[in-house]
Amino acid sequence: MRVLLCAVGRARKGPERALFEHFTAQLRWPFELREVEERKKLPVSQLQASEASLLLRAIPEGAVVVAMDERGKSLSSRALANQVGTWRDDGRDCIAFVIGGADGLDDTVRKRADLLLSFGKLTWPHILVRGMLAEQLYRCQQILAGHPYHRD
Numbered sequence: 064m065r066v067l068l069c070a071v072g073r074a075r076k077g078p079e080r081a082l083f084e085h086f087t088a089q090l091r092w093p094f095e096l097r098e099v100e101e102r103k104k105l106p107v108s109q110l111q112a113s114e115a116s117l118l119l120r121a122i123p124e125g126a127v128v129v130a131m132d133e134r135g136k137s138l139s140s141r142a143l144a145n146q147v148g149t150w151r152d153d154g155r156d157c158i159a160f161v162i163g164g165a166d167g168l169d170d171t172v173r174k175r176a177d178l179l180l181s182f183g184k185l186t187w188p189h190i191l192v193r194g195m196l197a198e199q200l201y202r203c204q205q206i207l208a209g210h211p212y213h214r215d
Contacts, residue, residue, distance in 0.1 A: 082194030135179030
Protein backbone atom coordinates (compact mmCIF):
# COMPACT_ATOMS: atom_id res chain seq x y z
CA MET A 64 0.00 0.00 0.00
CA ARG A 65 1.30 3.41 -0.90
CA VAL A 66 0.30 6.74 0.56
CA LEU A 67 -0.08 9.86 -1.52
CA LEU A 68 -0.61 13.40 -0.31
CA CYS A 69 -2.11 15.78 -2.85
CA ALA A 70 -1.96 19.32 -1.55
CA VAL A 71 -2.59 22.81 -2.85
CA GLY A 72 0.43 25.09 -2.58
CA ARG A 73 4.15 24.69 -2.22
CA ALA A 74 5.74 24.17 1.19
CA ARG A 75 8.53 26.60 1.93
CA LYS A 76 11.38 25.86 4.27
CA GLY A 77 10.48 26.33 7.89
CA PRO A 78 9.31 24.47 11.00
CA GLU A 79 6.07 23.25 9.40
CA ARG A 80 7.94 21.63 6.52
CA ALA A 81 10.54 20.22 8.92
CA LEU A 82 7.77 18.60 10.97
CA PHE A 83 6.27 17.10 7.82
CA GLU A 84 9.63 15.77 6.64
CA HIS A 85 10.47 14.37 10.09
CA PHE A 86 7.41 12.12 10.13
CA THR A 87 7.30 11.18 6.45
CA ALA A 88 10.93 10.07 6.69
CA GLN A 89 9.85 7.51 9.30
CA LEU A 90 7.06 5.98 7.21
CA ARG A 91 7.69 2.46 5.94
CA TRP A 92 4.83 2.78 3.46
CA PRO A 93 5.86 4.22 0.10
CA PHE A 94 4.97 7.92 0.33
CA GLU A 95 4.66 10.63 -2.30
CA LEU A 96 3.79 14.32 -2.10
CA ARG A 97 2.11 15.94 -5.11
CA GLU A 98 1.77 19.70 -4.80
CA VAL A 99 -0.55 21.57 -7.14
CA GLU A 100 -1.02 25.27 -7.56
CA GLU A 101 -3.26 27.59 -9.54
CA ARG A 102 -1.17 30.65 -10.33
CA LYS A 103 -3.95 32.78 -11.82
CA LYS A 104 -5.75 35.28 -9.62
CA LEU A 105 -9.34 34.07 -9.69
CA PRO A 106 -12.51 34.71 -7.69
CA VAL A 107 -12.83 32.23 -4.80
CA SER A 108 -15.39 29.93 -6.45
CA GLN A 109 -13.35 29.71 -9.67
CA LEU A 110 -10.13 29.23 -7.69
CA GLN A 111 -11.66 26.36 -5.70
CA ALA A 112 -12.94 24.73 -8.91
CA SER A 113 -9.53 25.05 -10.57
CA GLU A 114 -7.72 23.67 -7.51
CA ALA A 115 -10.23 20.80 -7.38
CA SER A 116 -9.48 19.92 -10.99
CA LEU A 117 -5.73 19.94 -10.30
CA LEU A 118 -6.15 17.81 -7.16
CA LEU A 119 -8.45 15.27 -8.81
CA ARG A 120 -6.05 14.87 -11.74
CA ALA A 121 -3.23 14.15 -9.26
CA ILE A 122 -5.12 11.21 -7.71
CA PRO A 123 -4.47 7.82 -9.33
CA GLU A 124 -7.38 5.79 -10.69
CA GLY A 125 -8.82 3.49 -8.03
CA ALA A 126 -7.19 5.22 -5.07
CA VAL A 127 -8.98 5.56 -1.76
CA VAL A 128 -9.49 9.31 -1.28
CA VAL A 129 -9.41 10.95 2.14
CA ALA A 130 -10.20 14.65 1.98
CA MET A 131 -9.15 16.82 4.88
CA ASP A 132 -12.19 18.96 5.57
CA GLU A 133 -13.46 20.84 8.61
CA ARG A 134 -16.91 19.33 8.02
CA GLY A 135 -15.52 15.79 8.03
CA LYS A 136 -15.46 13.11 10.70
CA SER A 137 -13.25 13.63 13.71
CA LEU A 138 -11.76 10.18 14.31
CA SER A 139 -9.52 8.94 17.06
CA SER A 140 -6.02 7.87 16.05
CA ARG A 141 -6.94 4.24 16.66
CA ALA A 142 -10.11 4.54 14.53
CA LEU A 143 -8.10 6.08 11.69
CA ALA A 144 -5.48 3.33 11.99
CA ASN A 145 -8.22 0.69 11.89
CA GLN A 146 -9.69 2.26 8.74
CA VAL A 147 -6.26 2.45 7.06
CA GLY A 148 -5.66 -1.18 8.10
CA THR A 149 -8.98 -2.22 6.56
CA TRP A 150 -8.12 -0.54 3.27
CA ARG A 151 -4.67 -2.16 3.35
CA ASP A 152 -6.12 -5.59 4.13
CA ASP A 153 -8.72 -5.17 1.36
CA GLY A 154 -5.82 -4.86 -1.08
CA ARG A 155 -6.25 -1.18 -1.85
CA ASP A 156 -3.13 -0.08 -3.69
CA CYS A 157 -3.14 3.62 -2.80
CA ILE A 158 -4.61 5.94 -0.20
CA ALA A 159 -4.62 9.56 -1.39
CA PHE A 160 -5.00 12.24 1.25
CA VAL A 161 -6.12 15.62 -0.10
CA ILE A 162 -5.49 19.04 1.47
CA GLY A 163 -7.10 22.06 -0.14
CA GLY A 164 -5.90 25.61 -0.31
CA ALA A 165 -6.64 28.57 1.92
CA ASP A 166 -10.28 28.69 0.77
CA GLY A 167 -10.92 25.00 1.34
CA LEU A 168 -12.10 22.24 -0.96
CA ASP A 169 -14.59 22.41 -3.77
CA ASP A 170 -17.62 20.11 -3.52
CA THR A 171 -16.33 17.99 -6.42
CA VAL A 172 -13.43 16.84 -4.22
CA ARG A 173 -15.72 16.18 -1.27
CA LYS A 174 -18.01 14.08 -3.48
CA ARG A 175 -15.06 12.02 -4.78
CA ALA A 176 -13.78 11.34 -1.26
CA ASP A 177 -14.28 7.96 0.40
CA LEU A 178 -13.77 9.70 3.75
CA LEU A 179 -13.98 13.32 4.85
CA LEU A 180 -11.58 13.68 7.76
CA SER A 181 -11.38 16.59 10.19
CA PHE A 182 -8.76 17.56 12.74
CA GLY A 183 -11.52 19.20 14.77
CA LYS A 184 -13.56 22.35 14.47
CA LEU A 185 -10.54 24.64 14.79
CA THR A 186 -9.15 26.23 11.65
CA TRP A 187 -5.62 25.05 10.87
CA PRO A 188 -3.21 26.53 8.33
CA HIS A 189 -3.11 24.08 5.42
CA ILE A 190 0.69 23.92 5.61
CA LEU A 191 0.51 22.86 9.28
CA VAL A 192 -2.10 20.20 8.45
CA ARG A 193 0.56 18.48 6.35
CA GLY A 194 2.76 17.95 9.41
CA MET A 195 -0.16 16.91 11.59
CA LEU A 196 -1.32 14.43 8.95
CA ALA A 197 2.21 13.03 8.54
CA GLU A 198 2.37 12.41 12.30
CA GLN A 199 -1.00 10.67 12.24
CA LEU A 200 0.09 8.46 9.35
CA TYR A 201 3.20 7.52 11.30
CA ARG A 202 0.98 6.86 14.33
CA CYS A 203 -1.32 4.66 12.20
CA GLN A 204 1.69 2.70 11.03
CA GLN A 205 2.86 2.19 14.60
CA ILE A 206 -0.60 1.23 15.88
CA LEU A 207 -1.02 -1.33 13.10
CA ALA A 208 2.43 -2.76 13.86
CA GLY A 209 1.60 -3.09 17.59
CA HIS A 210 4.36 -0.62 18.50
CA PRO A 211 3.99 1.24 21.82
CA TYR A 212 4.37 4.72 20.21
CA HIS A 213 0.62 5.22 20.60
CA ARG A 214 -0.75 5.17 24.13
CA ASP A 215 -4.49 4.88 24.71
